[in-house]
Amino acid sequence: MAMLTRLTSSGTTTVAPGSPKGLQRFQNYLTAFLWPGASQRQQRKASTQLDAIDCFTNDLVNRKTQKWEELRENLMKPVAEDSNYGANFGQNVGLMSKGMMSDLKTLRSPQLGLDIRSLSQPQLDNLLLATLEIKNKVDFLYLIRQCVRWQQLPCNEVFISCLKYLSSLGRMQQLESLAETCRQLKHPFANTYSDLAPFKAIALWHNGNSDVALMTLHRGYGGSLNTDEGRRMIRVAFRTIVEETLAQKSEAVLISLIDVARDIYREHKDIFVVACVWKQCFASDWFCDQKSAGELFEHYKELQQLVDRRASPLCSSFLSRHNIDAVHRLIEVFLQHNQRTACGNCLSLLFNYQYLRKDLRACAEIVKSCSELEMPLNELQNEQFLSLFLDQSDPFETTAGNRSAAKYKTKSFQYKF
CATH class of the missing domain: 1.20.1310 (5 helical Cullin repeat like)
Structure with missing residues (x-):
């Protein structure tokens, strides 16, 4: 077989045609011999492709720069x-x-x-x-x-929104800077919110600094009581921390909360913070929380009076969350302290709740309890109970028309218990 040779600076080099490099060179020589312009076209094609890529890249960079x-x-x-x-x-x-x-x-x-x-x-x-x-x-x-x-600074309404957002982000540095700005400008918020104490407390709470958050609330509580808006905001902050504490089942923080609530009541004679802790503990499913609520209720006469005055809204709040157990325990508390008016209001609200759910057994128990306690339901509720009893006890009333007729008949009479 013939051998291919090429000249180099050191002499003649022999390349075996069976090797890959020899075959490639042989194909190149053959292509150049048969089609002399082919190699030039390939070079021009490669050059054209490189030019196209360069143009595309330059165009992309220019467009990005122009957009910026x-x-x-x-x-x-x-x-x-x-x-x-x-x-x-x-x-x-x-x-x-x-x-x-x-x-x-x-x-x-x-x-x-x-x-x-x-x-x-x-x-x-x-x-x-x-x-x-x-x-x-x-x-x-x-x-x-x-x-x-x-x-x-922005207007007061926008400023409040900004402070709330910063507190939700836990941005203490910005809140401290804004508090200093308010002091320098003698902005009314410096006094209304006691150096932005409610917002700082929430920010600290979100950052996990529960003890410092409670301390900040405690220190700023007295100053915030000077105005209605300040009192409302500090109470909202305290209620938020109480609700999240019970939701997280943090017993250590709950003890700190109760201590702070007691201190605030002793210093400012404000029963709200004690009532706020009591409500969350009372509504809890945990026995230890319920026990803490019982101790607070027994210790503070003002708390008993406040709960007595707000029995109906409190009971409605529990029912809106379908916390029937809390309502039953509330009725027992009222009975223990001889708060009959509050107890009767709770029984009436509980009857309405069970009647809307067509729970005959629950309604019957309420009617029986009212009779034994000599706290009768009103006439409308008595009619509703009898109507519910007849609807569920008559096996022949299967059609909607018969039930409607039965309801009409029961409402046409007056019943007395």
């Missing part, structure tokens, strides 16, 4: 040119990809970012509300930093 420039230009437009700036800001930011977040940080620097000093009060309010509505945390926190830096 347009977006940046939109963000930097004066507010007067766009009345919907607050909404467009969050929308434009939402269109960015994750890869552009570093550029966004640069854009939001104090030298390049939005300066709220150029905004009017309504424009600042609308911008903050827009970020709150769409839960745009990044833009919201940026605006809050601007408010602190330039000591420009």
Whole structure:
């Protein structure tokens, strides 16, 4: 078999035609001999493909750069040119990809970012509300930093929404900065909410600092009682912590809550916090919680009077959650303390609840208990019980017409018990 040879700088090199390199070179020589223009066309084709890829890449980069420039230009437009700036800001930011977040940080620097000093009060309010509505945390926190830096706060209503959102996020640093700003500006919130104590307490609670949260509530409680709004907000914060404590079944935190409630009552003679803890413990399914509720009820005469006055709303609250056991225990408590009016109201509400569910046995037990306790139901409830009894006891009343007729007959008479 013939051997292929090629000249090199060191001499002649022999290549075996059976080797892969020899076959490839042989095919190249044969192609060049038979079709002299083929190799040039392949080179031009390869060059054309590379040019197309380069053009596509350049076009992609240019489009991305152009999109960023347009977006940046939109963000930097004066507010007067766009009345919907607050909404467009969050929308434009939402269109960015994750890869552009570093550029966004640069854009939001104090030298390049939005300066709220150029905004009017309504424009600042609308911008903050827009970020709150769409839960745009990044833009919201940026605006809050601007408010602190330039000591420009939104209107009271928007400010409350901002404080609630910050407390839900557990942002103590921002809350501390806003509290300091309120003190410097002598903003009414500094006194109304006792240095923003309710919001700080919720933020601390969400961060897991339960002891510090309760301490913050305790310290700020007295100052918040000076105004109706302050009293309402501090109570909402306390109730929130109590409800979440019982939901998490944290016995250690419950003991701390009871201690704080006792201290607040002793210092400010406000029974609300004690009643708040009592209600949650009383409604609990756990025996230890119910025992704590019983001890509080026995110890505070004011708590007994408050529960007696609010027996109907309290019972309705339990029934709305279908907590029948709590209603039964509440009736027993009223009987033990000879609170007959409150007991009668609870029995009446419990009868209405069972009647709507067509529970004849439960209604019969209530009627019997009312008779033994000499707390009769009203005339309408007596008629309802008799109607329910006849509907379920007559086997011949199978059609809707017969049942309607029976109801009509029972309502045409007056029954006395």
